[in-house]
Amino acid sequence: MKILILSTSVGALSSGIGGGVELTIYNLIQEMQRRNHIVKVIAPKGSKISHANIIEIEGNLHIPAQTQTRDIPITMPKNSVLANMWEYARQIQSDYDVLVNFAFDWLPFYLTPFFKTAIAHFISMGSLSDSLDQIMEKIARKYPQNVAVYTQSQANTFPFAQFCQILGSGIDLSLYQFKEKAEKKLAWLGRIAPEKALEDAVKASEITQIPLLIFGKIQDENYWQNILQEYPKAPIEYKGFLSTIDLQKELGNCQALLMTPRWIEAFGNVAIEALACGVPVISYARGGPAEIIIDGKTGFLVTPDSIDGLVGAIHRIPEINRYDCKQCAEEIYSLTAWGNNFENWLKTIVNN
Structure with missing residues (x-):
C-alpha cells in the first residue's frame, strides 16, 4: 500500500509534546516500511524521525485538547499548521491508497467526506471534547471501519464505542x-x-x-x-x-x-x-x-x-x-503483532 500519515498538530515529531502518539507514529512508520509499504508523513516543521520520509509543514501549532475544557468552542489558530497539513494532503491524496490521521482535532473528521482517498482515523486519547465527540461519532457511523483506538477502556469513553476498532499497541x-x-x-x-x-x-x-x-x-x-x-x-x-x-x-x-x-x-x-x-x-x-x-x-x-x-x-x-x-x-506487545492489527485495519479500509 501507499500510506500517507498525517501527524499530530500540537508539536513536531520527536519534540515530546505529542506524548505517546509520537512513539506510535514512529513505530508505525518502521513496521509498515518493513512490510514493504510505501510510507510518507506530513508533520509540523521541525519534525525528525531517522527512517521517515517527512514533509514538514509551516504554521502555528494547536493547543492540546487535554489542557482545555470539554465545552470549548471549535477554534483554529491563525495560519493553522493542521489546516496547512490537510490542504497539502488534499493536493496529493490521489497518490496514496489511504491517509492515516493522528490529529486529535475536529478538522480532519469534518473533512473526511470531502476527500476521495479513504481516511483512517487513529484516535490517541479518550473523550475530552463535546464538539469533537459529535463529529467523531458522525464519521464513525458513516464510515464504521475507519475509526480505531488503542484499548476498549478508551473506546468506552466515547458515544460511538461500538464502531471503534481496537488495535492495541506495540514496540520494537x-x-x-x-x-x-x-x-x-x-x-x-x-x-x-x-x-x-x-x-x-x-x-x-x-x-x-x-x-x-x-x-x-x-x-x-x-x-x-x-x-x-x-x-x-x-x-x-x-x-x-x-x-x-x-x-x-x-x-x-x-x-x-x-x-x-x-x-x-x-x-x-x-x-x-x-x-x-x-x-x-x-x-x-x-x-x-x-x-x-x-x-x-x-x-x-x-x-x-x-x-x-x-x-x-x-x-x-x-x-x-x-x-x-x-x-x-x-x-x-511486539511490533510484529501490533503491525498485523494495523495493517489488517488499513487493508479493510482500502478494500471497502
Missing part, C-alpha cells in the same frame, strides 16, 4: 535490554502535566524514601515548579526527555515504574516499555494500564488516586518476577 523489543536486577529506585515517565498527576508519585517517593527518577517532557512549567516547592524533601531527580536507547538504560535499573494518571489513559506505551526491560508497573486501576498490567504478576493495579495504594504496592515489588514482565511484553 530489540531496543529494550532486560535487566534481571534493579537498584533501589523508582521511575515515572510521561508528559509533565496535571492530568498525569506526577505529584502522587512524588508523594509516594517521599513516604517510602525510595528515589524517584522522572523522565519526560515538561509540558507545564508552572505545574512542575509547584511540585518542587510542595515536596522539597522528596528524593526525586529529573532526568529529562531521553531517546529510547538512553531511556531504557536508565529505566531498566529501576525497581518499578509508577503510573498515576488522573484521566483515562488511552493506552500507556510507557508501561510496555517498562515491561520490556523487566520492570514491574504500579498503576492506578483506570484506563489503558488496567488492560496491560496483570495484577500481582507484571505489577500492581491500585485504587485510583490512592497514595496509600501506591505505597502498599511499592512494598510488594519483591513479589514480582521480572522475567514475567519481559515475557508479557514479548508475547503480547
